Amino acid sequence: MFTIRKATPEDTPVIFDLIKKLAVYEKMENEVVTSVEELQENIFVKKFAHVIIGEENGMPAGFALYFYNFSTFVGKPGLYLEDLYVEPEHRGKGYGKTLLIELTKIANAENCGRMEWSVLNWNQPAIDFYESLQAKPMNEWTVYRLDGKGIVDLAE
Secondary structure (H helix, E strand, C coil), X not given: XXXXXXXXXXXXXXXXXXXXXXXXXXCCHHXXXXXXXXXXXXXXXXXXXXXXXXXXXXXXXXXXXXXXXXXXXXXXXXXXXXXXEECHHHCCCCHHHHHHHHHHHHHHHCCCCXXXXXXXXXXXXXXXXXXXXXXXXXXXXXXXXXXXXXXXHHHC
16 A cells, blocks of 8 residues: 655654665765754755655655745746656555645645656656656756755855
8 A cells, every 4th residue: 555644854864764775776876965863954954855655565666855946927836746756566556646636736735836857868667757748848947956065156
């Protein structure tokens, strides 16, 4: 049986573990520099992000981490999906789709005008999955990023 629930502070070690597994899948394991303590502070104390956990028979099978942004053109908040991950042994059971549907319910309840996320260009299984749900790539946009050093350098 698959269920979805909001994460609690006690789930932080599980969230951290799933983030590390996602990083391995995305070939980015060296980029995980956070800690359980930092995640707990930023998710559950400062509330910069929200997490839902999908469980099969009470055991974590996947998660989604999201936060709200804002569209000036639409004049409404948007839900930005930062991470969606399902453990390999639980893939193909519809759990990723169920987690995504739960996020659309949250976005709808919060009157969000959009729901957006990024996907790595090489991740064709994810691209195919998202397109099967009628999500559209934003090919005319390019993502830019300032990392920690870039933020500090520009701020000085």
